[in-house]
Amino acid sequence: MMRALRWFSSVCLLACAALLAASAWAEPAPPPNVILILADDLALGDLASLNHGRTRTPHLDRLIASGVWFDRATSASAVCAPARAALLTGRYPHRTGVVSLTMRTEPALTRLHRDETTLADLFTARGYRTGLVGKWHVGLGDEWHPRRRGFAEVACFVGDENIKSYDDFSLEIDGALRRFEGRYLTDELSDRAIEFVRRHRAAPFFLHLAHYAPHRPLGAPADLVKTYTDRGFPENTATVYAMVEILDRGIGALLATLDELRLRERTLVIFASDNGPDPLAGPRFNHERRGAKYDVFEGGIRVPLVFSWPGTFTPGRSEFPAHFTDLLPTLADLCELSRPKLPLDGVSFAAHLRGAPAPPAPLRFWQWNRAVPNYTHNLAVRDGDWKFVRPPVTRNKPAGDSTVAPALYHLPTDPNEATDLAVRHPDRLARLQAAADAWAASVEADRTRRQK
Ligand SMILES: [Ca+2]
Numbered sequence: 001m002m003r004a005l006r007w008f009s010s011v012c013l014l015a016c017a018a019l020l021a022a023s024a025w026a027e028p029a030p031p032p033n034v035i036l037i038l039a040d041d042l043a044l045g046d047l048a049s050l051n052h053g054r055t056r057t058p059h060l061d062r063l064i065a066s067g068v069w070f071d072r073a074t075s076a077s078a079v080c081a082p083a084r085a086a087l088l089t090g091r092y093p094h095r096t097g098v099v100s101l102t103m104r105t106e107p108a109l110t111r112l113h114r115d116e117t118t119l120a121d122l123f124t125a126r127g128y129r130t131g132l133v134g135k136w137h138v139g140l141g142d143e144w145h146p147r148r149r150g151f152a153e154v155a156c157f158v159g160d161e162n163i164k165s166y167d168d169f170s171l172e173i174d175g176a177l178r179r180f181e182g183r184y185l186t187d188e189l190s191d192r193a194i195e196f197v198r199r200h201r202a203a204p205f206f207l208h209l210a211h212y213a214p215h216r217p218l219g220a221p222a223d224l225v226k227t228y229t230d231r232g233f234p235e236n237t238a239t240v241y242a243m244v245e246i247l248d249r250g251i252g253a254l255l256a257t258l259d260e261l262r263l264r265e266r267t268l269v270i271f272a273s274d275n276g277p278d279p280l281a282g283p284r285f286n287h288e289r290r291g292a293k294y295d296v297f298e299g300g301i302r303v304p305l306v307f308s309w310p311g312t313f314t315p316g317r318s319e320f321p322a323h324f325t326d327l328l329p330t331l332a333d334l335c336e337l338s339r340p341k342l343p344l345d346g347v348s349f350a351a352h353l354r355g356a357p358a359p360p361a362p363l364r365f366w367q368w369n370r371a372v373p374n375y376t377h378n379l380a381v382r383d384g385d386w387k388f389v390r391p392p393v394t395r396n397k398p399a400g401d402s403t404v405a406p407a408l409y410h411l412p413t414d415p416n417e418a419t420d421l422a423v424r425h426p427d428r429l430a431r432l433q434a435a436a437d438a439w440a441a442s443v444e445a446d447r448t449r450r451q452k
Contacts, residue, residue, distance in 0.1 A: 011375045018118060022307045029336040030311060032269040034123070035193070039247060040215035041293055043277035044304055045285040054233075054285055054319070058251030067308025068353050075275050076324035078293060078300035078368050078378070081110050081137045083274040083324060084210070087116040087358050088138065090147075090328030090344040092365065092440055094443035097140075097451075101374050103140040103159040105369065111139040112149065113451055117340035118368035119151025119328050121433075126337050131200075132156050133192045134210035147175075151208070155192045155430035163212065166243070184215045184221075186243065190250025194257045201261050208399045209254075212257070214243035215241045236282030240389065245306070265311040268334065276300040290417040296366045296380035297417050313353050320349055320358035321382065364440045367397050373447070375404040375440035381432045383414050388432035396432055406433060 002175045018273050045051045049061040076086030081101055089096050089112070096116050099111035112118070118128045132146045133154040139145065139158075146154050153171045157163055162170040162177070166185045170177050179190055194210045220242035221267030230237030251271070258264040276299045277284040279292040291297025305322055308314060325346030332339055333350035346364075352358045367379040378392040407420040408429050422429045 005440055010070045015073075023324060030266075031122065031126070031204065032312070033205045033263065034335065035197075035209060035267060035269045036087075036119075037209045037251060037254075037269065038084070038134075038209075038211065039244075039271075039273040039304075040212050041275060041278045041281065042214055042244065042247075042273035042304070044273075044289075044302060045287055046214070046241070046277070046306060050287075051285050054218060056245050057248040059255060060271065061250045062249065063255065063269065063308055064304070064306045066310055066315055067269070067306040068313050068315065070305040070322040071309075073272070073303055073305035074301045074302045074320040074323050074364065074366075074382075076272075078291075078295055080135075080273050080274050082368060084135075084343075085112055085138050087272075087327055088112070088120070089116050089273075089342075090119075090325050090340065090346045091116070091342065092345050092439075092443050094324065094367070094373060095342075095345070095446035097447055098138050099368070099447065100309075100371055103137065104161065107140050109371065110137070110280075111144045113449070114143065114344065115451070118149045119331060120146070120206065120208070120327070121333070121334060122150070122337040122340070123335070124150050124152065125393070126335060127204065128335075129153070129194045129200045129203045131205065131207045132210065132249060133196060133207065134189050135211070141337055146375045153196065155189075156210075157212075158381050160215075163217070165217050176391045182244065186211060186246045186250055188443060190247075193250075193254050197254070197257055197263070201263060201372075201398045202297050205231075211247055211250075213247040214240045214281070216278065218243065220246060228341060234282060237284060240281055240284065265309075268307065268309040268312075269303075270307050271379075272305045272324075273303045276302060288416050291392070294368070294378075294395050296368065296378050296389060297392075298415065299412075301380070303365055309353075318352065318358060320352060321361050321364065322349060323364050332437050338356070340362055363435055363439075365436065365443075370395065371397040373440075373444065374401065375444070377438070379436055379440075381439075383432060383435075385410055386428060386432070387411055388416070388429065388436065389417070390436070394439050408432070 048055045048057045055392040085093045085096040085098035089255045097113040100106045103110045103426045123130050128153050132151040133155050135144050136158045150171050153170050170182050172178045218239040220239050224242040225238045256385045275293045289299035291299035318386040329346050329348035330350045334346045347359050364382040365381050367375045377398050379390040383390040389407045391404050408422040
């Protein structure tokens with residue numbers, strides 16, 4: 001009897017072990033939580049690890065070291081709203097309808113077309129809890145509100161009209177406007193992000209933390225600003241650096257919360273900025289790159305981008321020229337999301353994040369001017385090492401077609417876009433102009449498509 005029992009329990013143990021092994025083999029790690037953090041107008045040169053210690057950003061520097069860092073990442077636009085439209089849809093901003101900046105005066109040019117699918121829509125469909133904390137800026141009006149675009153929980157400002165200063169602002173929190181006075185905006189957003197994570201610790205979540213810092217209106221506590229003016233920085237630059245330091249501190253607290261909740265290895269944290277530094281916010285170090293926010297030169301479109309998922313992604317640097325339109329297809333692969341119905345412009349680099357070689361980079365395009373697009377202005381095409389540029393002419397609404405000749409740069413030997421090689425390479429120039437024309441026709445047809 002004892003022998004039979006022993007045999008029986010051994011068989012049970014073996015069966016259990018086999019079942020466990022089978023389930024471990026059959027079930028891959030569940031898709032991660034995702035926190036997509038976006039800074040506003042933050043320059044690559046604002047980060048201490050990239051600026052020889054001009055600023056103090058220990059938490060962001062640690063985040064960068066913990067993940068896959070994209071050395072050649074670009075936004076999809078040189079300005080806020082279009083960049084965000086591409087990030088949320090995986091499509092060029094023009095296709096989505098978001099091409100200009102001022103939501104109140106140009107509502108039709110700053111709204112995501114209603115038939116666009118957002119990242120938040122996809123995460124919602126996959127059963128994630130979704131949240132937006134911070135800036136929206138891609139649609140004014142009820143039908144274009146983030147709650148109608150996939151975000152279940154919202155603590156946001158739709159445009160900048162509710163931000164009088166960093167100490168006096170209003171947030172729309174789940175349908176009601178709430179004013180904050182004497183509270184620092186960045187700290188409030190950081191705390192709300194942390195609260196969101198705590199609330200949803202047990203569920204898969206997608207949090208888009210869209211910070212406003214270091215966007216104007218500049219403002220930071222005087223004692224912190226003084227630590228930078230004491231080092232010789234002008235007042236406005238010192239204020240920007242103080243704003244970045246506070247942003248960094250909040251991100252540090254968010255990462256510490258993930259550690260405390262034992263969620264860090266189950267959470268993919270992405271950090272980026274929406275465009276280059278604002279030239280109106282004071283002098284900034286940005287590695288001598290030509291141009292700034294508003295320009296399609298590298299200074300306007302190059303941004304920090306890191307994907308950190310400890311335990312899954314091996315930390316390192318990638319030369320793949322990641323672009324904002326790539327984020328949606330990449331996240332769709334990593335998190336097993338369905339794809340939107342509309343065709344995507346970006347490519348997935350999910351396998352690359354897991355160690356595979358980088359995918360081939362398609363031609364990339366950027367264009368921006370205020371109001372209705374004029375594709376003779378401020379347009380760039382990136383084709384491998386080469387960059388074609390129709391230079392920026394004005395930050396105001398253009399008066400007509402640009403008469404400034406297109407330029408051609410070879411970025412590996414001329415990263416600051418100082419030497420125009422158009423005359424020496426007329427065939428390449430003509431080919432890229434033709435590619436730009438074809439792209440413009442395609443995105444313009446999409447932009448102006450009939451909306452129900
Ligand atoms: Ca911006």
